[in-house]
Amino acid sequence: MTATSAVLPASTNAAxxxxxxxxxxxxxxxxxxLAFLVIYPLLMLIFGALSDSNPVVDGFGNFKPSVKHxxxxxxxxxxxxxxxxxxAACGGGTILAVVIGLAFSWIVVRTNTPFKGFIAGxxxxxxxxxxxxxxxxxxxxxxxxxxxxxxxLKWLGIDFRFNFYSMSGxxxxxxxxxxxxxxxxxASALKNMDPSLEEASEVAGASAFTTLFTVxxxxxxxxxxxxxxxxxxxxxxxxxVPAALGAPADINVLTTYIFKLxxxxxxxxxxxxxxxxxxxxxxxxLVWAQxxxxxxxxxxxxxxxxxxxxxxxxxPWRWFTLGLAITYLLIVVxxxxxxxxxxAFRKFMFFKDFDALFDMKxxxxxxxxxxxxxxxxxxxxxxxxxxxxxxxxxxxxLAFAIGYTVNRTRVAGRRSIDLLATLPxxxxxxxxxxxxxxxxxxxxxxLYGTIWILALAFVARFMPDTVKALSTSxxxxxxxxxxxxWISGRGMLSTIRTIVLPLARPGVVASMTLLFxxxxxxxxxxxxxxxxxxxxMAVLLLDYYEGGNTGKTAAxxxxxxxxxxxxxxxxxxxxxETTQSARFN
Amino acid sequence: xxxxxxxxxxxxxxxxxxxxxALAQNEFGSKELIEAAEKEGQLTxxxxxxxxxxxxxxKEFNKRFPKVKVAMVRAPGGQLITRxxxxxxxxxxxxxxxxxxxxGLMLELADLFQDYTPxxxxxxxxxxxxxxKFWPGVTLGWAIAYNTQLVKNPPKxxxxxLNPEYKGKQIGQVVGPSGGTxxxxxxxxxxxxxxxxxxxxxxxxxxxFPSGAPTSDSLVRGEISIAPLLYNIIYxxxxxxxxxxxxxxxxxxxxxxYADGIPxxxxxxxxxKLFMNWRLSKEGQxxxxxxxxxxxxxxxxxxxxxxxxxxxxxxxxxxxxxxxxLREPWLEQWNKTYGYRQ
Numbered sequence: 001m002t003a004t005s006a007v008l009p010a011s012t013n014a015a016x017x018x019x020x021x022x023x024x025x026x027x028x029x030x031x032x033x034l035a036f037l038v039i040y041p042l043l044m045l046i047f048g049a050l051s052d053s054n055p056v057v058d059g060f061g062n063f064k065p066s067v068k069h070x071x072x073x074x075x076x077x078x079x080x081x082x083x084x085x086x087x088a089a090c091g092g093g094t095i096l097a098v099v100i101g102l103a104f105s106w107i108v109v110r111t112n113t114p115f116k117g118f119i120a121g122x123x124x125x126x127x128x129x130x131x132x133x134x135x136x137x138x139x140x141x142x143x144x145x146x147x148x149x150x151x152x153l154k155w156l157g158i159d160f161r162f163n164f165y166s167m168s169g170x171x172x173x174x175x176x177x178x179x180x181x182x183x184x185x186x187a188s189a190l191k192n193m194d195p196s197l198e199e200a201s202e203v204a205g206a207s208a209f210t211t212l213f214t215v216x217x218x219x220x221x222x223x224x225x226x227x228x229x230x231x232x233x234x235x236x237x238x239x240x241v242p243a244a245l246g247a248p249a250d251i252n253v254l255t256t257y258i259f260k261l262x263x264x265x266x267x268x269x270x271x272x273x274x275x276x277x278x279x280x281x282x283x284x285x286l287v288w289a290q291x292x293x294x295x296x297x298x299x300x301x302x303x304x305x306x307x308x309x310x311x312x313x314x315x316p317w318r319w320f321t322l323g324l325a326i327t328y329l330l331i332v333v334x335x336x337x338x339x340x341x342x343x344a345f346r347k348f349m350f351f352k353d354f355d356a357l358f359d360m361k362x363x364x365x366x367x368x369x370x371x372x373x374x375x376x377x378x379x380x381x382x383x384x385x386x387x388x389x390x391x392x393x394x395x396x397x398l399a400f401a402i403g404y405t406v407n408r409t410r411v412a413g414r415r416s417i418d419l420l421a422t423l424p425x426x427x428x429x430x431x432x433x434x435x436x437x438x439x440x441x442x443x444x445x446x447l448y449g450t451i452w453i454l455a456l457a458f459v460a461r462f463m464p465d466t467v468k469a470l471s472t473s474x475x476x477x478x479x480x481x482x483x484x485x486w487i488s489g490r491g492m493l494s495t496i497r498t499i500v501l502p503l504a505r506p507g508v509v510a511s512m513t514l515l516f517x518x519x520x521x522x523x524x525x526x527x528x529x530x531x532x533x534x535x536x537m538a539v540l541l542l543d544y545y546e547g548g549n550t551g552k553t554a555a556x557x558x559x560x561x562x563x564x565x566x567x568x569x570x571x572x573x574x575x576x577e578t579t580q581s582a583r584f585n
Numbered sequence: 586x587x588x589x590x591x592x593x594x595x596x597x598x599x600x601x602x603x604x605x606x607a608l609a610q611n612e613f614g615s616k617e618l619i620e621a622a623e624k625e626g627q628l629t630x631x632x633x634x635x636x637x638x639x640x641x642x643x644k645e646f647n648k649r650f651p652k653v654k655v656a657m658v659r660a661p662g663g664q665l666i667t668r669x670x671x672x673x674x675x676x677x678x679x680x681x682x683x684x685x686x687x688x689g690l691m692l693e694l695a696d697l698f699q700d701y702t703p704x705x706x707x708x709x710x711x712x713x714x715x716x717x718k719f720w721p722g723v724t725l726g727w728a729i730a731y732n733t734q735l736v737k738n739p740p741k742x743x744x745x746x747l748n749p750e751y752k753g754k755q756i757g758q759v760v761g762p763s764g765g766t767x768x769x770x771x772x773x774x775x776x777x778x779x780x781x782x783x784x785x786x787x788x789x790x791x792x793x794f795p796s797g798a799p800t801s802d803s804l805v806r807g808e809i810s811i812a813p814l815l816y817n818i819i820y821x822x823x824x825x826x827x828x829x830x831x832x833x834x835x836x837x838x839x840x841x842x843y844a845d846g847i848p849x850x851x852x853x854x855x856x857x858k859l860f861m862n863w864r865l866s867k868e869g870q871x872x873x874x875x876x877x878x879x880x881x882x883x884x885x886x887x888x889x890x891x892x893x894x895x896x897x898x899x900x901x902x903x904x905x906x907x908x909x910x911l912r913e914p915w916l917e918q919w920n921k922t923y924g925y926r927q
Binding site: 078081140143144145146243244247248250252256260262263267269347348349350351352374376434437438441442448449527528530531532533535539540543544545546547548549550552 | 629635636637638640656657658659660661662663664666667668671672675677679732734762764792793794795796797798799800801802803805806807808818822825826827828925926
């Protein structure tokens, strides 16, 4: 490395022999890892979609390819309907998520709204609510006959009634729960943006409002696009919310349809695999479109010049933005949490009228006692934490390696790496869970039945989320900073360590946190890979839900939420410490 | 002869005095089996039933046999089958005992299972058995449940569920194609209650649910007022004081005998046998009836659920051949009748 350090590496042909060999070796290694994590399970899925067999049971020898499942799926009216429902619910949800997420990141990063730190922390809460829990909570709040909201309206003498068992209910719940995705992307982009561009706009006479829409938002367009794309695709793969809110109104989306295919007897995995591949095609088109839109444009706004993010003085309007933030938090955090608390402490969720809500005789700790009487509870918490940490560390490191290679180098093969790393995003957990089972059960070395196979599945499954979350940080770091390090004699690894990593640190910590949260919530792939010793919280939560125990489901969700909240405050605190030290050192 | 009788009584008395383990020998298996099971010390139990109820079963089993620990893996029916198939093909089937509600699906996997006969095999109804390898450790039955705060005039029979009084989504139902248990009820409705039962009921406007859990939850919350439910899913709630009640209808109680078996590859075959023996024993069945709201496939039930008059109420077991052959065409018609988009 030191031999090449005197040469400017920006001109690729100037690299010396070791570096020339290092690049293909590095790309090759990444491709091998991705082949194992993505291509191999994916081949299993395609194999399943193209045949009637289970590759492990029947063996590849009996593979009789047919497009029957695709033809069936494409010709099935119910699939068409589920497809359009999914597009409507997720499309509407994404628009709402972008509006909320963007507004929030702007309020938190760019204004002098009071209590910003608190708002920033609280606005991420929806992210660690498992979708099933969110669905259950909003069912308790907004079911047409006995929902708490409607019971309250009745008590107040207002004729209006909410009905969250509907398409609009789905859109609202999707929108408010996936806004944090957009927020995470746009907030880190706004944080890293040089405010001199906005200042220039204002010097030129533009109002703060005009500046926001003509300078600020266009500059963070990659973050907005990436955030909305990711939230859209993640919504496409969510089962819990449409299961709890859509099912009572007979609104099917692709995931609930796939769940039916896999859960009913006999299970139709091969058909489910075909539906899943359709989902992947949709995602691939979206990702391709995103790259088309972004290609050839530079979004580097983090340059070598020192700056501090600027806070816009809103004057008295800052109380208005605070009011907006509080309203959102009330709707997204307080109301559903309250619903869960009531459900968790109340013996039964039947309310004759509004006053019955305050009948204290109905409240007790029985559901919590029952949950902690269950020996699996502590085991699942412990297992979940282990898997979460392993996934966050391993997945974070892999995502950094991929993100850096794709965004900061010009090595051959980086486009394939990007593509491979994005593929798993659209495959619903239940289907990819089977693909992992098919792919990895035969591996020697007793991986199956351990915590590690779960972690491996989560790393693979959430790689797109993590890589995308990191990529925006990379996109924003100007090349000149690395070049400066190279000129002053640093090698590649040293540059990454001293320049890139510290600058991308908010993104790295954010994406590892995201990975941790996603791993803890993940149900679909866990269901196939857990064993009695490695049971995780998501599986136990489904057990409670499927047992028809709203009280225990709610109590266990609160336990899970509390654990996540504690862990997240620790990581937030840690990242604040490290970013501050990075910035001022 | 008289001498022998006295001797037997004396032995019985001695055994009773000697305590539970001795008694256990007769009912649950030989002394050798129990010793071997305790030596193995553990088994892995795969179940498609509700996790919580099966944990109660394990707890009760451990009161009798504390030295045999039971680890449980629970997954919904279809997913459990896929897992068993795949694990078995890879030579990594972890189960010592499998408990599954769908006898048809289990029958396809019969090759994976070993021959097994419980000590009280002769006490079981022949129509509840589909293979000498599989035994109904669990039997569930359909009841009619209602919210006691909302229903002034509760239904007393299946026919009552056609009453126009209950129109407008007061009645909730688990959709026909959701699995073997619901298919049993749907088949019963058409074969026993009449060809036009579905049409008449669908005309009232029925709230449809994907599975039993959200249905029973909605019933307790009052989102719906009446629902056919598997008795075990509402029973524990009634016991805990939920505003609900359930009745068994005089036209018959459709029951679902599970198919439980021991894989050939079981690592703890003796513990597995002991666990199966205990669950199938009178004691095991009586516990499940009293505490979990199960029914039994024993010819002479050790006890009956509350409100079950054995003179009036009879169980209904589907003809297994028809259960398999009618399933697809009938469910298609069910979907059409109830306007359900599968």
